[in-house]
Amino acid sequence: MAEASTITFFSTLLPPFQPNIQVSHRPLSFPRKPQVRCSVSAGATPQNTVAWGCEIESLESASALQNWLSESGLPPQKMGIDRVEVGERGLVALKNIRKGEKLLFVPPSLVITPNSEWSCPEAGEVLKRNSVPDWPLLATYLISEASLMESSRWSNYISALPRQPYSLLYWSQAELDRYLEASQIRERATERINNVIGTYNDLRLRIFSKYPDLFPDEVFNIESFKWSFGILFSRLVRLPSMDGQVALVPWADMLNHSCEVETFLDYDKQSKGIVFTTDRPYQPGEQVFISYGKKSNGELLLSYGFVPKEGGNPSDSVELSLSLKKSDASYKEKLELLKKYGLSASQCFPIQITGWPLELMAYAYLAVSSSSMAENFEEMAAAASNSTISKKDLRYPEIEEQALQFILDSCEASISKYNKFLQASGSLDLDVTSPKQLNRRLFLKQLAVDLCNSERRILFRAQYILRRKLRDMRAGELRALTIFNGFRKFFQ
Numbered sequence: 001m002a003e004a005s006t007i008t009f010f011s012t013l014l015p016p017f018q019p020n021i022q023v024s025h026r027p028l029s030f031p032r033k034p035q036v037r038c039s040v041s042a043g044a045t046p047q048n049t050v051a052w053g054c055e056i057e058s059l060e061s062a063s064a065l066q067n068w069l070s071e072s073g074l075p076p077q078k079m080g081i082d083r084v085e086v087g088e089r090g091l092v093a094l095k096n097i098r099k100g101e102k103l104l105f106v107p108p109s110l111v112i113t114p115n116s117e118w119s120c121p122e123a124g125e126v127l128k129r130n131s132v133p134d135w136p137l138l139a140t141y142l143i144s145e146a147s148l149m150e151s152s153r154w155s156n157y158i159s160a161l162p163r164q165p166y167s168l169l170y171w172s173q174a175e176l177d178r179y180l181e182a183s184q185i186r187e188r189a190t191e192r193i194n195n196v197i198g199t200y201n202d203l204r205l206r207i208f209s210k211y212p213d214l215f216p217d218e219v220f221n222i223e224s225f226k227w228s229f230g231i232l233f234s235r236l237v238r239l240p241s242m243d244g245q246v247a248l249v250p251w252a253d254m255l256n257h258s259c260e261v262e263t264f265l266d267y268d269k270q271s272k273g274i275v276f277t278t279d280r281p282y283q284p285g286e287q288v289f290i291s292y293g294k295k296s297n298g299e300l301l302l303s304y305g306f307v308p309k310e311g312g313n314p315s316d317s318v319e320l321s322l323s324l325k326k327s328d329a330s331y332k333e334k335l336e337l338l339k340k341y342g343l344s345a346s347q348c349f350p351i352q353i354t355g356w357p358l359e360l361m362a363y364a365y366l367a368v369s370s371s372s373m374a375e376n377f378e379e380m381a382a383a384a385s386n387s388t389i390s391k392k393d394l395r396y397p398e399i400e401e402q403a404l405q406f407i408l409d410s411c412e413a414s415i416s417k418y419n420k421f422l423q424a425s426g427s428l429d430l431d432v433t434s435p436k437q438l439n440r441r442l443f444l445k446q447l448a449v450d451l452c453n454s455e456r457r458i459l460f461r462a463q464y465i466l467r468r469k470l471r472d473m474r475a476g477e478l479r480a481l482t483i484f485n486g487f488r489k490f491f492q
Helices: 059-071 121-129 134-147 155-160 173-179 185-206 222-235 297-304 331-340 358-368 371-384 397-427 435-491
Strands: 079-084 088-093 102-106 237-239 245-247 265-268 273-277 317-323 346-352
Touching: 059 079, 059 155, 102 265, 121 134, 134 155, 134 185, 134 222, 134 245, 173 185, 173 435, 185 222, 185 297, 222 297, 237 265, 297 317, 297 435, 317 358, 317 397, 317 435, 331 358, 331 371, 346 358, 346 435, 358 371, 358 397, 397 435
Parallel strands: none
Antiparallel strands: 079 088, 102 273, 237 245, 265 273, 317 346
16 A cells, blocks of 8 residues: 555554554555565475465465455456466456546455454453454454354455465574575564564463463464464555554455555545555556555565565665764763664664665764764754754764765675675575475575665665765865965965
8 A cells, every 4th residue: 555545553562562663654465476475385384384374375265255255245346366477366457447446345344353243252352351452453353263264254265365474474583594684674573573472472461361261272372373463464454534444355455566556445435345546547457456555675575575676666775774883982972862862872774776864864973973072962863863853954064074984884884794695695505405495495595685686786876876975075175185285385
């Protein structure tokens, strides 16, 4: 979904069920496969999987879902499920579709929300009495309904969901460390895994252990929660016209993603259904796409398990880490000010192919400034956190060259990590003797190589710009010095 949908997701769901980290906007969509993606059918061999969902993305399970939805009130569609080049299976146009046309019309009765009726109402009542927020509530709801198999009204939908969702939740810590050592997305993945584990442990301690008949361990365990949260991270949407309600929308999540579209889901009050408005025409047989939003390749891998083609994502970015030097005489003073504004001694900032944010430059100013500029430290820290009242472009010409060199040094150190990984990637799997494990590791490695290439490309561009700026500055300083020396000699 496009940024206009104002979807907000939280990656931290720890006690007391108050999420405190906002993740960027994430729309509903089914994972796109421009190159490769992490799925069981692609050779991954997870240690533990749940007993529900489809192990292979089959047209049969999707067709069964469409038939059930039609029987349950889904109106005739201008799209149908089919095998496609982008995403294995997806929705294709059955008729001519105009630009600006509304499609889908999924009624609210076929949408899963925190207010959906439970097949086991006692379990739902227990969670609501304990004020469990939407995310863990929906995660538990999915597990509860999935465990009932055919007894749940959502059995056809759950059967069409992947048994192993496409996200970094299913990478082990060893795999994250091995394949994503150069990328900052590794830290995001580790944090997300820990948050899911923490949420499950909190639910088990607060609720599940007190109601074992309603929440048996063999069903409500960490593996089932990884599955349910994987589904939520990749498919949950927030519908602006339904007061921002979060929802899973069956059938709509068969749509694949394209970086070239900007259309999103919402509730249409006139038709009383969930729709999206096309931003381009489609001919019969053409695949119809939706947007995930303006996300980097790392974010797409994190939640959806795929990496777009290098250079094919105009919203791609890479996180560059900047750090204060502990040898700095003003280190403690600077650190206290950074903490005051919610930052730390080591901070990441996004860099795009088109440049970097002003906050990064402000942090660099703070990092290189001497104690003689102590009166400016707080202004720099505030600007680095985007908390400054003034919106002016913060500049300190006397230390600008040092700040740019500081950013360049950090950029080149990061490039060195990517180079090291990519150079060694050909031999990373030679120690694997099991054919199945080799297949999985080769698959994950390819994802990592694609991500590292795309992120390094952005860093190379930043390196070029920084070097050119520094060269021009130093050339200008040299010219000024030459002129000054000429005048000095003239008056001697």
